[in-house]
Amino acid sequence: MGRAFVYVILGGGVASGYAALEFTKRGVSPGELCIISEETVAPYERPALSKGYLLPEAPARLPSFHTCVGANEERLTPKWYKEHGIELVLGTRVKSVDVRRKTLLTAAGETISYKILIIATGARALKLEEFGVSGSDAENVCYLRDLADANRVVAATQSCAGGNAVVIGGGYIGMECAASLVTNKINVTMVFPEAHCMARLFTPKIASYYEDYYQSKGVKFVKGTVLSSFDVDSNGKVTAVNLRDGSQLPADMVVVGIGIRPNTSLFEGQLTLEKGGIKVNGRMQTSNSSVYAVGDVAAFPVKLFGETRRLEHVDSARKSARHAVAAIMQPDKTDDFDYLPFFYSRVFTFSWQFYGDNVGEVVHFGDYSGNTIGAYWINKGHLVGSFLEGGTKDEYEAIARATKLKPAIEDVAELEEKGLAFAVAISKTPEASPPADIGGSSVAVEKQVYPWHATAGVVLAASVAAFAYWYGRRRRRW
Numbered sequence: 080m081g082r083a084f085v086y087v088i089l090g091g092g093v094a095s096g097y098a099a100l101e102f103t104k105r106g107v108s109p110g111e112l113c114i115i116s117e118e119t120v121a122p123y124e125r126p127a128l129s130k131g132y133l134l135p136e137a138p139a140r141l142p143s144f145h146t147c148v149g150a151n152e153e154r155l156t157p158k159w160y161k162e163h164g165i166e167l168v169l170g171t172r173v174k175s176v177d178v179r180r181k182t183l184l185t186a187a188g189e190t191i192s193y194k195i196l197i198i199a200t201g202a203r204a205l206k207l208e209e210f211g212v213s214g215s216d217a218e219n220v221c222y223l224r225d226l227a228d229a230n231r232v233v234a235a236t237q238s239c240a241g242g243n244a245v246v247i248g249g250g251y252i253g254m255e256c257a258a259s260l261v262t263n264k265i266n267v268t269m270v271f272p273e274a275h276c277m278a279r280l281f282t283p284k285i286a287s288y289y290e291d292y293y294q295s296k297g298v299k300f301v302k303g304t305v306l307s308s309f310d311v312d313s314n315g316k317v318t319a320v321n322l323r324d325g326s327q328l329p330a331d332m333v334v335v336g337i338g339i340r341p342n343t344s345l346f347e348g349q350l351t352l353e354k355g356g357i358k359v360n361g362r363m364q365t366s367n368s369s370v371y372a373v374g375d376v377a378a379f380p381v382k383l384f385g386e387t388r389r390l391e392h393v394d395s396a397r398k399s400a401r402h403a404v405a406a407i408m409q410p411d412k413t414d415d416f417d418y419l420p421f422f423y424s425r426v427f428t429f430s431w432q433f434y435g436d437n438v439g440e441v442v443h444f445g446d447y448s449g450n451t452i453g454a455y456w457i458n459k460g461h462l463v464g465s466f467l468e469g470g471t472k473d474e475y476e477a478i479a480r481a482t483k484l485k486p487a488i489e490d491v492a493e494l495e496e497k498g499l500a501f502a503v504a505i506s507k508t509p510e511a512s513p514p515a516d517i518g519g520s521s522v523a524v525e526k527q528v529y530p531w532h533a534t535a536g537v538v539l540a541a542s543v544a545a546f547a548y549w550y551g552r553r554r555r556r557w
Contacts, residue, residue: 081182081189081190081191081192082113082166082189082190082191082192083191083192083193084110084111084112084113084166084191084192084193084194085111085112085193085194085195086102086107086111086112086113086193086194086195086196086197086407087112087113087114087115087183087191087193087195087196087197088112088113088114088115088196088197088199089115089173089176089183089196089197089198089199089200089345090114090115090116090198090199090200090201090342090374090376091114091115091116091117091118091120091121091122091169091199092116092122092125092199092201092374092396093122093123093124093125093146093149093374093393093396093397093400094199094201094373094374094396094397094399094400095114095116095122095146095197095199095400096121096122096123096145096146096147096155097146097147097150097396097397097400097401098197098199098373098400098401098403098404099112099114099122099146099155099160099163099165100146100147100152100153100155101400101401101404101405102165102404102408103163103165105404105405105408105409106408107163107165107408108164109163109164109165110164110166111164112164112165112166113165113166113167113168113191113193114160114165114166114167114168115168115171115173115183115185115191116167116168116169116170116171117170117171117172118169118170118225118226118227119169119170120141120169120226121145121155121156121157121160121167121169122145122146122155123141123144123145123146123226124144124145124146124148124149124393125224125225125393126149126393127139127144128223128225128226128228128229129223129229129251129252129255129256129259130255130259130425130426131144132229132233133229133232133233133236133256133259133260133262133263134259134262134263135262135263135264138233141226142154142156147397149393149397150397168185168191171185171186171187172185172186173185173186173345174186175345176196176345176346176349177349178196178346178349178350178367178369178370179349179367180192181193181194181196181369183196193369194369195369195370195371195407196369196370196371197370197371197372197373197400197403197404197407198346198357198365198370198371198372198373198376198377199372199373199374199376199396199400200341200342200343200345200376201341201342201374201375201376201396202224202339202340202341202342202375202376202391203224203339203340203342204222204223204224204228204335204336204337204338204339205337205338205339205340206222206335207220207247207306207335207337210305210337212306212307212308212309213308213309214308214309214311214317215335216315217309217311217315217316217317217333218235218315218316219235219238219239219316219317219330219331219332219333220309220317220332220333220335221235221332221333221334221335222334222335222336223252223256223334223336224339232256232334235332236260236263236265236332238331238332239263239265239331239332240263240264240265241264241265241266242265242266242331242332243265243266243268243328243329243330243331243332244260244265244266244267244268244330244331244332244333244334245267245268245269245270245320245328245330245332245333245334246260246267246268246269246270246333246334246336247270247271247305247306247320247333247334247335247336247337248269248270248271248335248336248337248338249269249271249273249275249276249277249278249302250271250276250277250278250279250336250338251277251336251424252334252336253269253271253276253334253336254269254276254277254289254293254424254426255424255426256334256336257269257293257298258293258296258298258426258427260334261293261296261297261298265331265332266297266299267297267298267299268298268299268300268301268328269293269298269299269300269301270301270304270305270306270320270322270328271301271302271305272302272303272304272305273302273303274302274303275287275290275302276289276290276300277289280422280433280437280466282441282443282454284443284447284454285443285452285454285466285468287447288447288452288468289429292427292429296427301322301326301328303324304322304323304324304326305322305323306320306321306322306323307321307322307323308321309321309330309333310327317330317332317333318330320333339375339391340355341355341356341357341375341376341389342376343355343356343357343376346365349367350365350366350367350370350372351365351366352378353378353387353389354378354387354388354389355378355389356372356375356376356377356378356389357372357376357377357378358378358387359371359372359377359378359379360379360380360415361379361380361382361414361415361416362402362403362406362410362413362415362416363377363379363399363402363403363406363416364403364406371403371406371407372403373396373399373400373402373403374395374396374399374400375389375390375391375395375396376389377389377399379399379416379418380415380416381418381420382415382416382417382418383417383418383419383420383435383483383485384436384463388420390418390420392421392422394421394422394423395418395420395421398416398418399416399418402416419434419435419479419482419483420434420435420436421433421434421479429468429469430468430469430470431466431467431468431469432466432467432470432475432478432479433464433465433466433467434464434465434478434479434482434483435456435462435463435464435465435482436456436458436463436464437456437464437466438456438458438463438464439456439457439458439459439463439464440456440457440458440491441454441455441456441457442454442455442456442457442491442494442495443495444495444497444498444499445468445498445499450469451467451468451469451470451499452467452468452469453465453466453467453468453470453478453498453499454466455488455494455501455502457488457491457494460487460488460489461485461486461487461488462481462482462484462485462486462488463482463485464482465478465479465481465482465502466478467499470499473503474499474502474503476506477499477502477503477505477506478499478502478506480502480505480506481501481502481505481506484505486505
């Protein structure tokens with residue numbers, strides 16, 4: 080017993096929804112495409128789970144956040160897939176894949192064959208047990224990776240009104256869940272081993288800006304230590320969190336966000352792995368020409384920096400999925416993936432965006448007692464990364480373009496003085512030539528046509544923009 084398709088997408092996360100939409104735009108025929116997912120619902124926008132889904136008033140619920148509303152495109156409901164002849168095989172676990180024979184075997188014993196496979200298996204949340212701590216099975220210990228997890232968090236939150244929540248981890252999940260929980264009038268304490276929140280991205284100065292605001296909302300921080308064990312009552316519920324530094328925190332619920340691990344196990348020994356994921360080329364094609372990988376599971380070449388990276392963010396999932404489909408359907412018209420690493424978050428009234436790489440010397444700008452702050456990263460004489468909180472659409476586009484251009488920076492002090500105005504001015508300068516493609520594992524440092532004093536016009540534009548920026552953005556304290 081089995082079925083056969085031309086194209087099979089394995090995984091039902093964000094990437095699969097965007098890939099499906101791209102397939103229809105490029106003329107896939109009814110009956111050719113199948114999506115296999117362990118979840119029982121059609122692909123949806125996962126960022127909603129740690130934001131709108133957890134709000135106490137008018138929370139987000141399906142079908143409102145099915146893909147691809149996250150990119151202001153069609154909302155792909157189950158009806159949409161049916162109308163386009165796309166088979167959704169939901170609630171189905173694939174237990175093995177044979178890439179040589181181009182077949183998948185489901186847990187129910189069905190064989191599904193393909194001509195082209197797109198791996199969109201994403202990643203799973205790391206569990207406490209992998210760090211020697213038991214307790215993940217307690218009903219008030221929660222993770223957040225899929226809809227079932229989100230429903231568990233909601234149930235725990237509703238039974239914890241006015242109680243105490245401990246959030247383990249200071250990254251994306253920790254920060255976004257802490258904001259949602261305190262909005263639900265729960266006492267929140269965040270615990271993480273680093274010296275400040277979002278340690279993989281934020282500088283201490285940027286982190287302090289957000290931590291101060293979180294504390295003003297009632298969130299407490301316990302830094303430099305980790306969870307060692309739980310106290311559990313006779314009903315199997317966690318009542319306290321014991322930390323390695325010897326302290327104890329009362330807990331009515333616990334949310335764990337300690338990282339993720341790509342789902343590669345089905346392909347170990349069959350495909351080339353790198354950076355913890357499945358290695359692909361600039362067309363998102365794996366070491367087997369009939370298999371592509373996208374999203375969190377894919378380790379792909381980032382042309383801007385001349386090295387392979389695996390990026391854990393929804394933007395990369397959306398764009399890599401679209402690119403893979405373009406490469407499959409129109410290979411002669413599709414160049415290699417040219418992706419600018421991008422991360423963002425929205426919590427409380429905050430909205431920040433980051434582009435590029437956070438390596439090298441950091442130049443902070445903006446009023447860190449106000450509403451708009453930012454930073455640049457300078458490595459080997461070039462701007463390689465940009466961060467902005469509280470910007471407008473045009474300003475975010477400006478820092479993205481400036482980062483993509485990788486201009487040479489000759490005067491760091493002047494860059495700090497100009498701040499956001501530098502990116503605004505650079506983004507308006509005609510691009511004479513794109514950054515060259517550089518091989519190797521180091522950050523490219525090729526000379527651009529955009530040094531700091533390239534022309535008097537750029538300097539004048541930056542000065543004018545700096546004055547306008549200062550005058551128009553005299554800020555107030557939160």
